[in-house]
Amino acid sequence: xxxxxxxxQAQEKAAEASAAALEKIDDVINEFNAMLPFVEELGLSVxxxxxxxxxxxxxxxxxxxxxxxxxxxxxxxLIAEHEDNKLLVAVLNAVLMAxxxxxxxxxxxxxxxxxxxxxxxxxxxxxxxxxxx
Numbered sequence: 001x002x003x004x005x006x007x008x009q010a011q012e013k014a015a016e017a018s019a020a021a022l023e024k025i026d027d028v029i030n031e032f033n034a035m036l037p038f039v040e041e042l043g044l045s046v047x048x049x050x051x052x053x054x055x056x057x058x059x060x061x062x063x064x065x066x067x068x069x070x071x072x073x074x075x076x077x078l079i080a081e082h083e084d085n086k087l088l089v090a091v092l093n094a095v096l097m098a099x100x101x102x103x104x105x106x107x108x109x110x111x112x113x114x115x116x117x118x119x120x121x122x123x124x125x126x127x128x129x130x131x132x133x
Contacts (some may be wrong), residue, residue, distance in 0.1 A: 025057055028122040031087040038078050038088055043069040058123030067102055067116040090128055098130035
């Protein structure tokens with residue numbers, strides 16, 4: 001009987017955590033939708049979109065575009081104009097960092113990789129990573 005009570009309490013806590021996570025995911029999806037027109041303006045497009053269900057659901061998406069077509073001034077302008085969109089600003093800062101590193105590696109083999117891929121995990125916690133292909 002005690003075990004059943006503990007199991008029920010654990011289930012209730014898990015359901016509460018899942019509901020809170022879904023609410024947070026909704027907020028992040030709204031930020032993601034608001035971000036899309038601006039990253040498309042920079043020449044980036046959605047390459048993949050995956051949903052992981054579970055206690056803490058996640059959405060994983062990738063944006064891809066030519067690193068050469070992304071202008072620093074345009075990115076910096078978007079950051080200044082939309083500083084309230086945390087996801088957009090985080091993605092744009094990652095773009096600037098990746099572009100800067102790519103330029104510093106001009107003589108290396110990485111310079112032949114011209115497409116920037118931005119992998120975004122919309123979950124708890126969110127994460128952004130950049131790679132070249």
